[in-house]
Amino acid sequence: MIFASDLDRTLIYSRKSMGTVPENELVPVELYQGDYISYMTQTSIELLQKLAGHAMFIPVTTRTEEQYKRIFFIEEHLQPKYAVTSNGGKILIDGILDQAWSAHIQHSLKESAAPEEVSSAFAQISSPEWVRKIEFSDELFFSVMLYPERAPIPVIEEFRHRLAAMGWHVSFQGRKLYLVPAGINKGDAVLYIRDVVGARYIASAGDSLLDESLLNISDLALSPRHGELYARKPDKAGVRYTRLSGIKAAEELIAEITTYFLSIQQQVPTIS
Structure with missing residues (x-):
């Protein structure tokens, strides 16, 4: 099972995007030029760590590889084997660029x-x-x-x-x-990883139009109510929008995806 998620304004938030939340609930997760610039709530962190024990967590971001690696919390505490950066243009395996995927991307660019x-x-x-x-x-x-x-x-x-x-x-x-x-998209990158690891189920989360390809290939797709996707496509089929907005939306979507995976495991304990 795979949980593939966008990062900014889905799992992690700047102070401008998080909404109103008590300071004592915030945990810094990104350091840039000596300052903490992105945060999660302590509850989101605990929920995500629990979820990572039941499914393969794959960060999927439009950030470049360099920008992604500023999020120290992911590397230090979650240590995902796979990460998708550059909106699907790059796949990292244990932090190393997947050359086969990069070759595929160079070929796909010829279509645009x-x-x-x-x-x-x-x-x-x-x-x-x-x-x-x-x-x-x-x-x-x-x-x-x-x-x-x-x-x-x-x-x-x-x-x-x-x-x-x-x-x-x-x-x-x-x-x-x-x-x-068009050839660079998050959905194709996650499908590639799914085939490599042999997973059967994908749950995903994302807030923008650039996450739509990821949500479209998922068995369960969630999106924060505050995002670009909700603003443009509030009735999008196959996507459930959170009740909450801002940083608290992350807690809601992680909890729901955890429940989803646990229900699958209870039905078929050997499923991957």
């Missing part, structure tokens, strides 16, 4: 427009008034830092349709806009 074409198209709509910085992350996809209050939503929505015709996806997540080739 070249990054230079996408960069040129975005340059036609971008402006310093709302774009702070643009990066080509891991030479796979674009991460655009925004001034979200100034972002021209209708222009971005029109660009979304334009990019879809070029074989790229757009995800708008507050201060960031992601432009990602």
Whole structure:
């Protein structure tokens, strides 16, 4: 059994995204330039550690490999054998890049427009008034830092349709806009791992449109109510949204997934 989960705004939260929660419930999980910048609740940590005893936990993130490794809690306390970074562009096995998957990704990129074409198209709509910085992350996809209050939503929505015709996806997540080739997605990466380990069941969690491919291939799919996915697709078939929002949503979804796996184990004790 596999529990594959997005990280930011699903399991871990910045102070801006967590909502109101007592300080004594928070545990820092990410260190960057000497400061703690992401947190989980103590309850979420305990629940996740319990869940990892019943299923293979796979972190699945749009973060680059370098950004993922800043989350010290995962490596020190959970030590997952597999991790998916760069929105599915990379798979790490015991912290080492899976070269076979990387070769597959390079082949799949040929099905989408070249990054230079996408960069040129975005340059036609971008402006310093709302774009702070643009990066080509891991030479796979674009991460655009925004001034979200100034972002021209209708222009971005029109660009979304334009990019879809070029074989790229757009995800708008507050201060960031992601432009990602269709061949790089979380769902395909987790299916690859599932086949390698021979698992039969997948439960997943994620909050954004970039998590949709992961949720679509899962037997149980949960999404925090505060996320981009809920905002755009509140009636999405096959996905259950949490009752809670903010950092407390993590407790709810981990608890429900644990109950799901325990029920499977009770039915067929030898299932994997």
